[in-house]
Amino acid sequence: MIELKNVSKTYVQKKRQIEAVKPVSLTINKGEIFGVVGYSGAGKSTLIRMVNFLEPPTTGDVLVNGKNLNQLSKKELLLARRKIGMIFQGYNLLSTATVYDNIAKPLKLEGLSADVIKERVDKYLTLVGLTDRKDNYPAQLSGGQRQRVAIARALAHEPEILLSDEATSALDPETTESILELLLKINQELGITIFLITHEIDVVTRICDRVAVMEEGAVIEEGPVIDVFTRPKSPTTKRFIGANESYNVPEDVLAEAKATGRLLNLQFIGEKATTPILSQVSKDYPIAANILSGNISYLKEKPHGHLLVQLEGGSEAEFQAAKAYIASQGVFIEEVK
Known part of the structure; x- marks a missing residue:
């Protein structure tokens, strides 16, 4: 489904090179929930943005369903991106548009008919549990409700892949749990592959099938969640997940x-x-x-x-x-x- 082959990202600032992501190779299988976890500055956000070429890699290849995004024309890349939905920590909603219009406007830009747009907006508002809020504006919603609108907007393009960039980090624990339950439902009922990044260890243990741990731009450990969290190999992974021989015993x-x-x-x-x-x-x-x-x-x-x-x-x-x-x-x- 997603193959990252030796992808890296280097920025140049004031004649100084900053290696945000060192060569990384990962495979995310169709239908799974794959998480990348790490501390701030580990390179997680840069990595996930390379999957849909919001950040084109400096080196390496990104393959989605066997198509190398490096080799696509601008028009082909635009079409490929429609199959890759994305949700963000900051929701990215239009403050002057209603919930309905926040979901409908991108579909209008895609050239879909009014009937198809209405069908999709209604369908995904029902899925995220916000049919009664379609005429509200973002300022009238809670943080969790705004994130649900953002999820519905991403799903309205009917993608095969959903990218989540720290989507729950601004939410309280109870709301976070409800959003994670929604992501599980989307994965299980729609069969959508989810690739998420987070610094919250509970997000990974709650919904992910496999996980990669990043540090200073590199993946230092990767595998099934059960293996990584029960038998962590690197000191950073052990510290991150709280593996501690004392278990806080005096x-x-x-x-x-x-x-x-x-x-x-x-x-x-x-x-x-x-x-x-x-x-x-x-x-x-x-x-x-x-x-x-x-x-x-x-x-x-x-x-x-x-x-x-x-x-x-x-x-x-x-x-x-x-x-x-x-x-x-x-x-x-x-x-x-």
Whole structure:
């Protein structure tokens, strides 16, 4: 669906070259939600704007449905962009136009008939839940409602791809959740591929299938969300997602636990997150399992459990046997040294 082949972007300012994006290669598959996450200045916005040539790459190729955008004429590029919708953090709505007209005007410029325009505007206002607001102006709407208008406007061109440039970063948590639910609905019901960038880790864990982590213009880690978030490789990824051996347990408690037992970081995915595995360990081995810290969150729709556990008692052989049993239940284990 989308292939980025060694794309890079370099700006020249006052005779100084600024490498905003270093050579990046990514493939976004049809029908998936792919996220790019990173701190401010990592190059995320520049990267996503290269997908529809709002920022033509300095080097490399952008392929959408097998078409190399580098090789298209201006007219061909315009037609290709119509299949790539985009939503922004700032909504980009016309303040003097009603909700209906904000969606309808780009369709008029496309040359569509009045009947088709009305059909599409009504259809996508219904999808985003704003049929009763079509005669309102943007100033009369909340931030979440304005973002829904922007989403409806992007969908009205009936794109195959939807780009999201920090679309939820200006919204409160409750509104963010409602927008993420809407994006999931769009992906699942319309089959639209979504490519989003964000600095909010919860956005990625809530809806993304795969993720890439960016730092200083480069992709430093990439893969399925479950893999990247349960077994992060780079220090930046670990810091970004909050992977921390202490789980905010007080240092004196950690020191005492290490002195009297062995500490394990455990991660449970899916149904294992609610399975009483540690209870079984205490039954089958002469080992006490003490939970020092833990939580359950979600990676898309799968429960993801984190536990910091002290195993106390038993011989070295019994400890290793208990670890082997835990691992055999599909639990990721990392011993805290």
